[in-house]
Amino acid sequence: VRDLETIDIEISLLLEAIYRRYGSDFRDYTLSSVRRRVTLAMTHLHCETVSQLQDLILGDPAAYDRLLQHLTIPVSEMFRDPAYFRAVREQIVPVLLTYPSVKIWIAGCSTGEELYSFAILLKEEGLLDRALLYATDISPSSLKKAQAGIFPLEQVRLYTQNYQLSGGKAAFSDYYQVAFDAAVFDPSLRANVVFADHSLATDSVFAEVHMVSCRNVLIYFNRELQNRVFTLFRDSLVHRGFLGLGAKESLRFSDVQASFDDFASRDKVYRKRGAS
Ligand SMILES: C[S@@+](CC[C@H](N)C(=O)[O-])C[C@H]1O[C@@H](n2cnc3c(N)ncnc32)[C@H](O)[C@@H]1O
Numbered sequence: 001v002r003d004l005e006t007i008d009i010e011i012s013l014l015l016e017a018i019y020r021r022y023g024s025d026f027r028d029y030t031l032s033s034v035r036r037r038v039t040l041a042m043t044h045l046h047c048e049t050v051s052q053l054q055d056l057i058l059g060d061p062a063a064y065d066r067l068l069q070h071l072t073i074p075v076s077e078m079f080r081d082p083a084y085f086r087a088v089r090e091q092i093v094p095v096l097l098t099y100p101s102v103k104i105w106i107a108g109c110s111t112g113e114e115l116y117s118f119a120i121l122l123k124e125e126g127l128l129d130r131a132l133l134y135a136t137d138i139s140p141s142s143l144k145k146a147q148a149g150i151f152p153l154e155q156v157r158l159y160t161q162n163y164q165l166s167g168g169k170a171a172f173s174d175y176y177q178v179a180f181d182a183a184v185f186d187p188s189l190r191a192n193v194v195f196a197d198h199s200l201a202t203d204s205v206f207a208e209v210h211m212v213s214c215r216n217v218l219i220y221f222n223r224e225l226q227n228r229v230f231t232l233f234r235d236s237l238v239h240r241g242f243l244g245l246g247a248k249e250s251l252r253f254s255d256v257q258a259s260f261d262d263f264a265s266r267d268k269v270y271r272k273r274g275a276s
Contacts, residue, residue, distance in 0.1 A: 010050035079162030108217030112146025136198035167255035215246035
């Protein structure tokens with residue numbers, strides 16, 4: 001059994017190897033979460049040491065794909081934290097409705113649950129037709145699932161509950177069809193969606209948007225990387241644009257704190273300050 005210090009050295013070499021071979025940069029993710037994910041991946045890929053795992057993924061892109069699925073933590077839920085979506089619906093949408101068209105960036109969209117929640121909400125509020133949504137992630141397999149919009153039926157009871165708590169106005173079942181054990185979401189919901197591979201760790205601004213929703217992604221990043229990402233969001237937002245984060249995330253004490261005001265602070269929604 002190796003000691004923790006040795007394991008941490010091996011992990012840092014593994015992350016360096018991933019970056020140099022595949023270009024994905026996990027070097028500024030919090031060590032505690034990377035440790036957990038790597039340990040899980042080792043079990044699934046039958047490696048006894050991190051060094052073995054490194055050796056495996058350097059020579060085998062398919063094994064790297066499997067490691068990536070562990071490292072990226074593709075856990076999501078529709079209308080996750082219903083109060084957040086209620087704040088978007090009741091407080092942000094009325095402002096967005098004053099624009100002729102809006103762009104919304106769902107950063108770290110994972111398998112699409114957050115994106116479809118936004119699409120449903122915007123549709124009910126009469127904004128979907130004039131909205132362009134960017135759904136980005138670094139995981140190709142998650143993006144593929146997001147594009148398909150098919151979710152396990154067993155999750156739908158929870159999603160329905162979340163939807164209702166978030167202020168949903170219709171019957172949730174209006175938005176999907178049941179096929180075997182899956183809920184196939186209405187393809188019209190993604191008519192104005194651009195899915196793209198974009199890394200918050202290495203890529204730059206690609207559009208000017210009215211809102212960024214980036215939830216449960218920054219918790220895995222160290223402070224330095226969080227600041228990089230917050231700066232990227234600030235530079236992507238129009239003046240008075242909105243930034244929504246996950247329940248455990250905050251702009252406070254970050255480098256960009258002075259560029260934003262609290263908007264719906266309990267729900268982690270911030271608003272970029274206007275030009276001064
Ligand atoms: C826990 S999921 C959050 C999904 C969704 N936003 C939500 O709140 O339900 C985290 C997502 O962040 C993505 N991610 C991790 N590092 C990223 C990076 N550097 N750039 C973009 N997305 C990243 C992962 O691939 C994963 O899909």
